[in-house]
């Protein structure tokens with residue numbers, strides 16, 4: 890068995906593989922500001938950091954397509 894090295898929070902945020910970390914301050918306390926579907930079937934979510942107020946927009950593919 891091999892243990893995968895764990896990335897730090899900052900590394901994950903820099904790599905963009907975590908959707909719930911504020912890139913501005915590195916905290917995870919983001920709230921969904923609004924959610925809206927797009928024409929191509931994805932979901933656009935705008936999240937707002939509760940600490941610094943930075944907004945983060947994510948696009949999520951619909952799992953049923």
Ligand SMILES: [Zn+2]
Nearest residue numbers: 911914938941
């Ligand atoms: Zn923040």
